[in-house]
Amino acid sequence: MSVSFRESLARISVSLLAGALPAAGARAQSYGYGEPLRNDNFGPGFNYSQIDAALLVYQEGGGRVMAIEPTLDLSVHAADGRALTLSAAADAVSGATPNGAVPSDKPQNFVTPLKAAGSSTTVTSASGGSTVIQLPPTPGQAATAALGRQYTVAANTLPVDKGFHDHRAALGGGWTQPVGGITDMGFTLGYSRETDYQAITTSGHVDQTFNAGNTNVSLALNGEFDSSFPFGGIPAPLTPMNAQFKTPTSRNKTQAGFVLGLTEVMTRRWLLSLNYAFDNQSGYQSDPYRIISLVDPLNGEPVQSLYEGRPTKRTSQSIYWDNKIDWGPAVTDLSARYYTDSWGVRSSTVELDQRINLTPSIYIEPSVRWYDQKAASFFRYFLVQGQPMPAYASSDMRLGSFHALTYGAKFGLSLSKRSEIYLKAEYYHQGGAAHPAVAFGQLRQQDLFAGTNAAIAFIGYSWDFH
Amino acid sequence: MKWILPILALALSACAPLKDNFLGPQPYEKDLMARKEMQVDAYPFLTQAEEHIYFSKEASSGGRGFAGGGCGCN
Numbered sequence: 001m002s003v004s005f006r007e008s009l010a011r012i013s014v015s016l017l018a019g020a021l022p023a024a025g026a027r028a029q030s031y032g033y034g035e036p037l038r039n040d041n042f043g044p045g046f047n048y049s050q051i052d053a054a055l056l057v058y059q060e061g062g063g064r065v066m067a068i069e070p071t072l073d074l075s076v077h078a079a080d081g082r083a084l085t086l087s088a089a090a091d092a093v094s095g096a097t098p099n100g101a102v103p104s105d106k107p108q109n110f111v112t113p114l115k116a117a118g119s120s121t122t123v124t125s126a127s128g129g130s131t132v133i134q135l136p137p138t139p140g141q142a143a144t145a146a147l148g149r150q151y152t153v154a155a156n157t158l159p160v161d162k163g164f165h166d167h168r169a170a171l172g173g174g175w176t177q178p179v180g181g182i183t184d185m186g187f188t189l190g191y192s193r194e195t196d197y198q199a200i201t202t203s204g205h206v207d208q209t210f211n212a213g214n215t216n217v218s219l220a221l222n223g224e225f226d227s228s229f230p231f232g233g234i235p236a237p238l239t240p241m242n243a244q245f246k247t248p249t250s251r252n253k254t255q256a257g258f259v260l261g262l263t264e265v266m267t268r269r270w271l272l273s274l275n276y277a278f279d280n281q282s283g284y285q286s287d288p289y290r291i292i293s294l295v296d297p298l299n300g301e302p303v304q305s306l307y308e309g310r311p312t313k314r315t316s317q318s319i320y321w322d323n324k325i326d327w328g329p330a331v332t333d334l335s336a337r338y339y340t341d342s343w344g345v346r347s348s349t350v351e352l353d354q355r356i357n358l359t360p361s362i363y364i365e366p367s368v369r370w371y372d373q374k375a376a377s378f379f380r381y382f383l384v385q386g387q388p389m390p391a392y393a394s395s396d397m398r399l400g401s402f403h404a405l406t407y408g409a410k411f412g413l414s415l416s417k418r419s420e421i422y423l424k425a426e427y428y429h430q431g432g433a434a435h436p437a438v439a440f441g442q443l444r445q446q447d448l449f450a451g452t453n454a455a456i457a458f459i460g461y462s463w464d465f466h
Numbered sequence: 467m468k469w470i471l472p473i474l475a476l477a478l479s480a481c482a483p484l485k486d487n488f489l490g491p492q493p494y495e496k497d498l499m500a501r502k503e504m505q506v507d508a509y510p511f512l513t514q515a516e517e518h519i520y521f522s523k524e525a526s527s528g529g530r531g532f533a534g535g536g537c538g539c540n
Contacts, residue, residue, distance in 0.1 A: 033540075052510075052511050054511045054515065056515045058519060069515070069518075071514075071515075073510075073511065082533060115503065158491075168537060170536065170537070173479075177511070190536055192536050192537045194484065194537065194538055196538065197537065197538025199536045199537055199538070201534075201536045203532065212490070212492070212493065213490060213493065213496070214489065214490065220531075220532070222532040222534075224479040224534050226538070240527070244487060255534050257528070257532055257533055257534075259528070259531060259532060264489070265491050265496070265499055265507060266488065266489060267488055268491045268495040268496075268498055268499075269492060269498055271499060271504055271506070273506055275529060275530065277528045277529050277531075277532070277533060279528055279532070279533035281533075281534070281536065316526075316527075316533055317526065318526070318528050318529035318533070319529070320529035320530050320531075322506075324503075324504055324506075326498045326501070326504060330539065331501075331503045335530075336470065337526075337529040337530070339526040339528070339529060341525075343524075343525075347525070347526040348470060348526070349526070349529075350470060355503050363503075371520075371524065371526075373524060373525060376525060398523060398524060398525055399525050402526065410512075418509060422509070424510075426513060426516075428519070428523070430523070447512075450521050454519075456516075456519065458512060458515055460509065460511050460512060462509075
């Protein structure tokens with residue numbers, strides 16, 4: 001830790017002690033109808049701290065993925081604009097996830113590596129509908145170690161792997177402060193670790209406010225270094241799925257980007273934000289567990305499952321436009337985004353939130369979000385045997401063409417002048433082509449859209465204190 | 467979907483609260499902007515959670531902030 005950083009921490013500690021004293025000269029403000037309870041000695045220009053705690057519960061329909069994610073955040077603000085933020089998050093994810101294969105009118109078998117190489121652990125039908133199978137040992141491998149996991153998917157059913165589960169823990173921190181004539185400068189660091197993935201993130205930003213405080217421009221740079229070390233190793237793209245352990249066991253991805261932002265107080269009641277974001281990713285970006293079916297050219301029956309393969313370069317750009325309008329007892333938040341990337345993905349997003357202050361301490365906020373996506377150029381529902389093999393192919397529906405609708409409502413309650421609890425419930429629905437024109441043979445009878453429906457519940461608690 | 471942005475712009479420009487003291491509110495007119503719900507990201511936890519979900523279920527990310535999710539969710 002550098003001396004200057006230690007000095008900064010020491011200074012803010014002194015500031016916080018000073019801030020613990022009752023603030024003198026509290027501002028008096030008159031608010032209009034429905035103004036929520038607010039403290040007048042919190043916010044910019046005051047020493048205060050804030051704790052945020054939240055719990056997210058996410059459940060997909062059809063017995064698919066469930067996730068639970070608690071998060072905790074502490075931010076310490078000094079009156080002169082310096083702020084320290086610390087955050088922690090954890091999540092547990094489990095459930096069935098589509099493996100990428102097309103449904104068939106016959107039962108299908110899939111094999112994956114079983115536990116660690118050499119493990120004698122057994123997998124029974126009670127743990128994910130799988131069975132242990134004996135494999136032909138590879139040269140130099142003990143016969144007892146040559147085990148794989150096999151699961152069977154019934155006819156006319158979307159193939160899913162029920163053995164999916166993961167845990168994640170993430171820590172983050174950030175520091176921001178005015179520097180000379182610059183309104184605000186800061187940086188963040190983050191670390192996230194899963195069973196099979198690690199991400200290190202960092203960012204820095206510069207903000208400048210001018211025009212009597214009505215205009216703010218910002219530039220934020222970010223960098224990310226990820227490592228993927230999937231269970232069973234990294235499969236070679238477009239090779240047959242099998243139960244052998246593979247090499248290499250890990251691959252990396254680096255990411256760098258920036259966001260250029262403009263925020264303008266348009267009128268007393270209207271706040272406008274405009275962002276341009278650019279991002280570049282380089283390295284391993286395939287899903288190591290995902291496969292794509294190779295089908296018979298005559299009847300569309302899957303004859304083989306191949307590991308997917310995605311390009312190792314991806315650049316993306318997006319424009320984001322947000323408006324907040326105060327109508328008195330209500331606040332409208334309307335935003336739109338257009339996104340495009342070098343994989344051929346194009347998307348448009350429009351989101352509308354309408355906050356209505358029912359009483360000074362209670363509000364409701366219905367919201368709706370509409371999303372439309374055009375597929376990546378290498379997205380395929382399946383590959384056809386006998387046709388030239390493409391350089392890249394993925395049947396991941398997240399890279400396909402679909403639209404999504406999210407609707408929900410938030411309910412907020414100020415428990416005191418310093419604390420608020422809020423709950424939000426949402427439903428997320430993806431829709432797409434179940435019977436695309438490329439389907440033939442038995443595939444024409446199948447539902448080839450493997451999109452997601454999910455229910456989301458979020459409860460959060462925010463507490464300001466001195 | 468090219469029609470969406472012009473329609474939104476038209477709808478916004480028709481709104482009455484948007485015309486007073488355009489582009490130049492004075493400091494004493496910032497009372498409404500000081501309210502929590504008028505901050506650019508008033509509930510960052512909620513925003514992060516939603517962005518995390520969309521990042522893990524859609525091919526697009528970023529715009530409001532950085533692209534990517536700092537995790538292997540996609």
